[in-house]
Amino acid sequence: MEQFDMQLMLKDGAFADYQVKTDKDSGVFDVYSGDSLIASFKDDGQGSFSLSDNPGDADDDLQRRMIEQLKGFSA
Template identity: 40%
Template sequence: MEIFDIQIMLKDGSLAPYQVQNERGSDLYKVFEQEKHVATFAASRDGSWNLNENPENINEDLEHRLINQLNGLRY
């Protein structure tokens, strides 16, 4: 399991820490905020991301901000 710590700049300019977990070779990236699973994204072969699970009902703005950070984690 690979674990990445990321910071997301929120609309108000503050930074929020998140953790991303990914099994090597898997296209699923699980996002956690303070150990709470907030979302799972699936990486597509065309470079796009799909919100696969949204247990904390993140809004579209946060979804896009997370995707921007996930782009840097992709191999």
């Protein structure tokens, strides 16, 4: 299991810290806040991601911001 830290600027200008966990070559990236799974994203193999699970009820803006950061992890 690989783990990365991710910091996002939220739409209100505040920053939030998240952890990204993925199994090598799985193509699924789980985003956590502390011990809580916020969302899971699937690498589409073409440089972007799609939401595969949203247990933290992340809104569209937060999902978009997470996807933009995840693009750097998959490069």
